[in-house]
Amino acid sequence: MRFFGSASVLEGTGKVRKMKKNHGIDTTTVGGRIKYWRWYAGINQEELAEKMFTSKQMISAYETNKVDVKASVLIEIADVLGIEVGWLFADQFDKKVNENGKYDTEELLTMYDLLPKEMQKVAIEQMKSLLSYCERTAVR
Structure with missing residues (x-):
């Protein structure tokens, strides 16, 4: 996936996904932001789990805040999702891009x-x- 301002192109598909306001996902928690960016990357919990060599249940536990996510795991999640790790933290997630994508x-x-x-x-x-x-x- 490649990010272009407020849109992304899912590689290999040519499909463009516009970023809308959180898509009903609670982004006030680290788990919610993991879920949001996973959704944004167009992959499900099982696919993320496979790429991280963990279980779907563990990804679910991260996303529902049932377990604390270690910093090393956040870095790995960000890497798999193709984002900067800062986007998993509230202060970075809330940064806004203006209408021109700048x-x-x-x-x-x-x-x-x-x-x-x-x-x-x-x-x-x-x-x-x-x-x-x-x-x-x-x-x-």
Whole structure:
């Protein structure tokens, strides 16, 4: 799956799935956010369990908050779902993308501030490189 702003393309299908308001899934808990992003990725509990080498019952327990999810498991879930682990946490999940599918400047700064110092330098260099490319190719 590839994410494009507020839409995604399910790889191999060409189908585009628009992101709507939580689809009736309670996203106020870690388990609810796991369920939401699993739904968004277009896979069921059994498929997620297979990819994580665990049981469907364990995925269900995570999603219903019957067990605490270890940080290492959250990282694995995020990796399988193709998202950043931060999206499983409330403060990151609630970030909004504007109507054009672009992050607001304030949100970009917030994300920048969340990066470790050495990664902030990398982010700035990447942004400079991207701007330079856009100027050379007249992309704006």
